[in-house]
Amino acid sequence: MNDGVFTELLDLACGAFLLAAVAVLWLRQLTSIVRAFALQGVALAAVAALLGLREGRGELLAVAAGIGLLRAGALPHLMRRALAAGAPGGAGRYQEDVSEARETRPLVNVAASLLSAALLTFLAYAVARPLVALDPTPVTRALPVALAVVLIGFFTLVTRRRALAQIVGFLLLDNGITATAFLAASGVPPIVELGVSFDVLLAVLVLGILTTRMRAAFGGTGIDDLRELRDR
Numbered sequence: 080m081n082d083g084v085f086t087e088l089l090d091l092a093c094g095a096f097l098l099a100a101v102a103v104l105w106l107r108q109l110t111s112i113v114r115a116f117a118l119q120g121v122a123l124a125a126v127a128a129l130l131g132l133r134e135g136r137g138e139l140l141a142v143a144a145g146i147g148l149l150r151a152g153a154l155p156h157l158m159r160r161a162l163a164a165g166a167p168g169g170a171g172r173y174q175e176d177v178s179e180a181r182e183t184r185p186l187v188n189v190a191a192s193l194l195s196a197a198l199l200t201f202l203a204y205a206v207a208r209p210l211v212a213l214d215p216t217p218v219t220r221a222l223p224v225a226l227a228v229v230l231i232g233f234f235t236l237v238t239r240r241r242a243l244a245q246i247v248g249f250l251l252l253d254n255g256i257t258a259t260a261f262l263a264a265s266g267v268p269p270i271v272e273l274g275v276s277f278d279v280l281l282a283v284l285v286l287g288i289l290t291t292r293m294r295a296a297f298g299g300t301g302i303d304d305l306r307e308l309r310d311r
C-alpha cells in the first residue's frame with residue numbers, strides 16, 4: 080500500500096469515526112444512536128486494520144477483527160436487546176410516539192450540542208498540535224480526531240438523561256481512548272486490548288441489567304427517576 084492510498088483511506092476512516100460521534104449528538108431516536116455507534120465501531124476497526132496492513136503486523140489485524148466483532152457487533156446487539164426488552168406489548172421494537180424510545184430532554188439541546196461538538200473538535204486540534212509537530216506523519220495528523228471523540232463521548236455522557244444514551248457516551252469515550260492508543264503508539268498489545276474489551280463488555284452487561292431494573296421500578300430509564308432513591 081503506497082503512502083497516498085494509505086493516507087486517503089486513513090483520513091476516510093477517521094472522518095467516519097468522528098462523524099459517527101457527532102451523529103450521536105444529533106440523533107434523538109435511541110435505535111439510530113445505537114446504529115451510529117455500530118458504524119463508529121466499523122470505522123475504528125478500519126483504522127486498526129489500516130495500521131496493521133501498513134506496518135505488516137498480524138497482531139494489529141487480529142485486534143482489528145476483535146474490535147469489529149465486539150464494538151460493531153456484540154455491543155450494539157446487547158443495546159438493541161435492551162431496547163427491545165422495553166418495547167410496549169413485547170413487540171420487540173419501540174413505536175415512534177413512545178418517549179422511552181427517544182432522548183427527549185437532554186440537558187443540552189441538539190443545536191447547542193452540535194456547536195459544542197465543533198468547539199470540542201477545535202480544542203482537540205489545538206491540544207494535539209504540539210504532539211503532531213513532534214512527528215508529522217499521516218498517522219499522527221489524525222490524532223486530534225481521536226481526542227475529539229474522547230471529548231464528545233464525555234460530553235454525551237454528562238448531558239444525556241436516558242440510561243442507554245449515557246451507555247453510548249461511555250462507549251464513545253472508550254472508542255476515543257482506543258483510537259488515541261492506535262494513532263499515538265501504533266496500537267497496544269493484543270492481550271491488553273482483549274482485557275479492556277472484556278471489561279467494556281462486562282460494563283455494558285451490568286448497565287443493561289440496571290437499565291432493565293430501572294424500567295421495572297420506575298417505568299422508564301430517565302436518570303431523573305433515580306432521585307426518588309435519595310430518601311429511601
